[in-house]
Amino acid sequence: MTFTSQGPLLLAGAGKMGGAILEGLLARGLDPRTVIVQDPDPAPAVGDLLADNGIDVLPFIDELTQPPGVILIAVKPQIMEAVLPGLAKLAGPHTLVVSIAAGRRLASFEKFMPGAAVVRAMPNTPAAIRRGITVAVANKRVTPVQRAFADDLLSAVGEVLWVDDEALLDPVTAVSGSGPAYVFLLAECLAEAGRAAGLDAKLAAQLARATVAGSGALLEQSDLSAEQLRKNVTSPGGTTAAALEVLGGVDGLQKLMTAAVAAATKRGRDLAK
Structure with a gap:
């Protein structure tokens, strides 16, 4: 998998789950030169992964030479309000936003990124060994090509299922x-x-x-x-x-x-x- 043709992959939040997805993508051939990571305090194991692949971690990003093809949001829900305005400035008209933050509705992202294509996903911790299962829902802006792209991204850590009703992600979270x-x-x-x-x-x-x-x-x-x-x-x-x-x-x-x-x-x- 490579994101080169669609712009870089911006990972916002280098915690355990964000790191697990990135590790899965790198194992499948993602070019580390196409990865940008924003996190003031990455998890130690993720920091080692980034260092081993020559990926720099930036505490804050205020501009990029090219809009990201994908912004993968893996920050804690509690700091989302502080993070989203900055990410919104980096997004381009064709950027796909994928969030794995629990409890944050599609509307939360659309508020800061009007018109953005957004996928909300709920993975689980077996993603750490690529045996997870993720359930995802897309807003109306997501094209079939972008949905397939998000499916490919999320499948780096296990099986991916899709639902049309966002309300189902609450019981999904409770079960898986x-x-x-x-x-x-x-x-x-x-x-x-x-x-x-x-x-x-x-x-x-x-x-x-x-x-x-x-x-x-x-x-x-x-x-x-x-x-x-x-x-x-x-x-x-x-x-x-x-x-x-x-x-x-x-x-x-x-x-x-x-x-x-x-x-x-x-x-x-x-x-x-």
Whole structure:
């Protein structure tokens, strides 16, 4: 992939997620000479990536010799209001704006960049190993060519799905954006339950980690649904069935997960107000 023909790639925000996408793009052949990074304090690992590829980090950019082909906005939502006016001055008439900032609506960018083609995307943390999933939505200014271009950019860190209704990005964030934390919590709880049952803490942690990781890999590679895979490992009257009677009870895992996703969805909507 190269952005040379459409102008440079301007990365605003060199944190973990912005760095992960840039690393994925570089691995796919992006010319580092076409990259401009604006961040007063990049993450250490990202700083090493930039140094290794000869990419300078600028704390602030007030002008460019050529408008960016793409502005990838990866700054924290809290500082967006301070960052957007400067980025708007750098954008050209054909610049594509791609934001991965949580909780920021398309209208937030259109306010500062009237007439701009904007894609709002929600990746998740497995992007760090290029196993993420991203859901994106485009405003009406985005052309089919620009949408394909954004899809190619975002797919550098995993699968990309598109929705037409921006409101869906709140539950998307609650399921896939926040979802890795739920899985990590499951591993924590499983390890602690093993320890409480008498296992050495280190052994319990190893078992929980390998079980969650291996089950995820099996789920990904199998053509069977999660429901069918669960049934396949559950013998009637066996130990797994006894455990699932607890997890599948009235106040079990489904009720908790539904409430958790609802809470995260509501919080996303509140943050965008």
